[in-house]
Amino acid sequence: MRRKIAQPKNRSHVQSYTHALTRSQTKKAKNTAAKPSLITRQSLCDAIPWFRALQGSTYQNNGICYGILIDADCGPRFYLDEEIIITRVGGSYQKGHDGQLRLMQDQHLDRYPAKALLASLQKSTPVGMVLGNRNARVGAGLPHRYNVLAYFRVTDIWYEGIDGHAGLKVRFEKVSLVEKSWWVASNTPDPLPYDQRPLIQPEVGRCTHCNTETPRVFQQGWMCLQKDCAHFWKIGIFDPPANLIYHSSWLEIRCNPQTTAIAPHEPLIPTTLASMTASNGIDATSRDTWRGIVCPRCKKCIQRVLWHGWKCTIDPPVEGLPERCTFEQTMQLRPVSIREVAGPRGLLPIEMDDTNDKNDGDNMAIGQGIDLLSHLPYHKHTYEIPGIGSVTHFLANAGINERPGGPNDLFNILQKEPLGLRRFPLDIAVVTGMLTSHFAVNYGMPYKYVVSVASKGFNEAPDAILRCLGRLTWATEQAVTAAGGSVLPPNELLALGYFEGMKIGFHDDGEKSLGPTIATLSLGASSTMKIRMKHQYYNGQSRRGVLLKKDIILPNCANEKQRQKWKDQFENGTIRKEVYDRRRTTLFRKQRLTGESPTQIQLDLQHGDLVVMHGEDLQKCYEHSVISSNLLRFALTARHIKTDCVNKAELPKGEFTLSPDQVYHGN
Numbered sequence: 001m002r003r004k005i006a007q008p009k010n011r012s013h014v015q016s017y018t019h020a021l022t023r024s025q026t027k028k029a030k031n032t033a034a035k036p037s038l039i040t041r042q043s044l045c046d047a048i049p050w051f052r053a054l055q056g057s058t059y060q061n062n063g064i065c066y067g068i069l070i071d072a073d074c075g076p077r078f079y080l081d082e083e084i085i086i087t088r089v090g091g092s093y094q095k096g097h098d099g100q101l102r103l104m105q106d107q108h109l110d111r112y113p114a115k116a117l118l119a120s121l122q123k124s125t126p127v128g129m130v131l132g133n134r135n136a137r138v139g140a141g142l143p144h145r146y147n148v149l150a151y152f153r154v155t156d157i158w159y160e161g162i163d164g165h166a167g168l169k170v171r172f173e174k175v176s177l178v179e180k181s182w183w184v185a186s187n188t189p190d191p192l193p194y195d196q197r198p199l200i201q202p203e204v205g206r207c208t209h210c211n212t213e214t215p216r217v218f219q220q221g222w223m224c225l226q227k228d229c230a231h232f233w234k235i236g237i238f239d240p241p242a243n244l245i246y247h248s249s250w251l252e253i254r255c256n257p258q259t260t261a262i263a264p265h266e267p268l269i270p271t272t273l274a275s276m277t278a279s280n281g282i283d284a285t286s287r288d289t290w291r292g293i294v295c296p297r298c299k300k301c302i303q304r305v306l307w308h309g310w311k312c313t314i315d316p317p318v319e320g321l322p323e324r325c326t327f328e329q330t331m332q333l334r335p336v337s338i339r340e341v342a343g344p345r346g347l348l349p350i351e352m353d354d355t356n357d358k359n360d361g362d363n364m365a366i367g368q369g370i371d372l373l374s375h376l377p378y379h380k381h382t383y384e385i386p387g388i389g390s391v392t393h394f395l396a397n398a399g400i401n402e403r404p405g406g407p408n409d410l411f412n413i414l415q416k417e418p419l420g421l422r423r424f425p426l427d428i429a430v431v432t433g434m435l436t437s438h439f440a441v442n443y444g445m446p447y448k449y450v451v452s453v454a455s456k457g458f459n460e461a462p463d464a465i466l467r468c469l470g471r472l473t474w475a476t477e478q479a480v481t482a483a484g485g486s487v488l489p490p491n492e493l494l495a496l497g498y499f500e501g502m503k504i505g506f507h508d509d510g511e512k513s514l515g516p517t518i519a520t521l522s523l524g525a526s527s528t529m530k531i532r533m534k535h536q537y538y539n540g541q542s543r544r545g546v547l548l549k550k551d552i553i554l555p556n557c558a559n560e561k562q563r564q565k566w567k568d569q570f571e572n573g574t575i576r577k578e579v580y581d582r583r584r585t586t587l588f589r590k591q592r593l594t595g596e597s598p599t600q601i602q603l604d605l606q607h608g609d610l611v612v613m614h615g616e617d618l619q620k621c622y623e624h625s626v627i628s629s630n631l632l633r634f635a636l637t638a639r640h641i642k643t644d645c646v647n648k649a650e651l652p653k654g655e656f657t658l659s660p661d662q663v664y665h666g667n
């Protein structure tokens with residue numbers, strides 16, 4: 001390989017981006033810092049397709065490394081300039097008491113992640129480089145938590161002596177030798193074209209013991225870098241000094257871009273934004289549109305938080321702090337027609353046969369009742385869970401949906417209204433900064449669903465939202481009356497918006513402040529709702545194997561008959577508590593009970609359908625999820641929030657009066 005040196009060096013420094021903040025500003029900045037959702041690893045992985053690794057420093061796919069994150073401690077002799085990076089290969093390191101990483105064992109080229117880096121080298125695959133601001137050497141000067149540098153090629157991987165073991169190091173060379181690197185000081189001269197750089201031959205040496213020829217890596221002398229050779233990591237017969245530095249030829253040699261072509265597999269920075277704004281026919285709610293982007297102004301990775309587009313800084317500006325990036329890209333959402341997304345039932349006139357009534361998936365048939373007549377034009381399916389509650393599904397059809405002010409109109413209007421829908425960080429996320437996979441806005445009494453959401457008063461709600469509330473009030477009354485309960489009218493409405501591929505994962509709606517009834521109206525794309533027992537009630541014990549103090553035996557739970565028998569024996573005094581507990585522990589252990597409950601009730605929710613879940617224990621013992629199927633769906637869920645659980649100042653938010661045409665009578 002013919003390689004040349006870079007331009008005569010005015011060795012550059014990483015540019016300093018740190019704002020000069022006073023101490024009080026720094027404190028303020030910490031307190032009011034952008035929500036973690038905007039600066040986390042999740043933002044990076046969401047925006048960058050070649051780095052979808054939420055953990056570790058390497059992103060690999062099919063055995064090839066496509067992206068590297070350099071953060072925190074990069075091992076001895078970490079090196080970075082405008083075109084070269086030399087760093088350790090991850091894995092096999094552990095943090096000691098002093099906080100320093102130590103190599104615990106020899107690394108091997110045939111193990112990941114080294115193997116994936118070697119594959120990138122052999123297959124000439126460029127590796128995208130991200131630099132984190134926790135990097136001990138250069139991090140402090142960087143503008144963001146994660147900074148996309150450029151595409152690099154892997155030129156060499158070799159062994160060094162590290163902490164008494166053979167540790168792997170890797171040398172990366174920037175793919176483009178033409179563009180000036182953004183991370184160097186602005187007064188660094190532009191790079192010389194490759195043709196104008198002086199030719200350099202690498203210095204090589206041959207080991208007198210293993211006879212292998214390798215380049216000279218270090219200034220202090222040539223060393224054999226074959227880890228199994230007796231002369232490994234020696235300069236002559238001596239151990240190398242602690243202050244080893246790289247030899248100039250090792251740093252300055254470059255691959256000839258003409259003879260060693262290397263093509264990036266995709267743009268370093270995805271073109272999502274450009275393609276969205278060029279109105280080139282991409283649907284504004286398709287899967288690609290709710291990925292993150294790299295801010296074209298400040299280069300921060302940002303997630304799609306807002307319904308209408310991307311905004312670099314979501315939080316309002318804080319007085320006394322430097323202004324944050326104001327980049328904002330809203331997009332016109334192409335109106336989605338009901339014909340494009342609705343399932344067949346929402347588009348067909350009512351049929352009096354029972355074909356519609358086979359649509360509700362493969363249920364485990366917990367007391368399923370079908371009522372085709374009493375709620376006409378709806379069909380009604382009810383699932384009774386004895387002692388727990390019921391799920392009522394009102395199935396709509398074109399007759400219902402096409403009425404003025406009905407689901408078709410509501411779907412069209414909700415697309416045009418500025419509802420204030422946005423994604424929220426999940427409180428219980430496994431990875432910090434993980435956002436919900438749906439957009440949400442709450443109206444009326446405050447309600448905390450899977451995340452905390454600020455509520456808007458019903459006096460701010462558009463007509464369409466109040467019409468939905470009218471329908472949900474009707475469905476609540478019908479289902480609760482049929483179940484023989486007393487109706488608590490809804491005073492809260494959570495609107496969810498689902499783009500293509502969005503969902504709400506398993507959760508319950510069982511907050512202390514909630515009444516026992518939850519009603520949902522589906523608009524637009526069809527979706528699948530699954531209801532299953534919570535893990536502990538299905539198995540009779542917690543995930544950690546702790547027995548339920550009072551076993552609740554739900555229909556179809558694991559070991560239903562056996563558990564019921566022992567529970568009866570315990571309750572009527574035939575067996576003592578120790579025996580009861582021992583029997584259950586032994587049985588559960590033997591069966592290694594750890595699985596989730598199979599779906600107990602599965603509903604095919606179509607445009608215009610209403611679902612009412614009723615019964616407090618339903619939310620205590622069961623959980624539900626909904627997966628949307630197509631470009632656009634809205635789910636409007638109304639509940640009754642107990643007013644004594646609400647902060648007095650917020651009570652007016654839940655007050656509303658429906659006009660006669662917002663009230664619904666079930667037609």
Ligand SMILES: O=C(O)CCC(=O)C(=O)O
Pocket residue numbers: 449494496504509520522529624626635637
């Ligand atoms: O999208 C749906 O139909 C259900 C929404 C839901 O479960 C909720 O808002 O808690």
Ligand SMILES: [Fe+2]
Pocket residue numbers: 507508509624
């Ligand atoms: Fe829910």
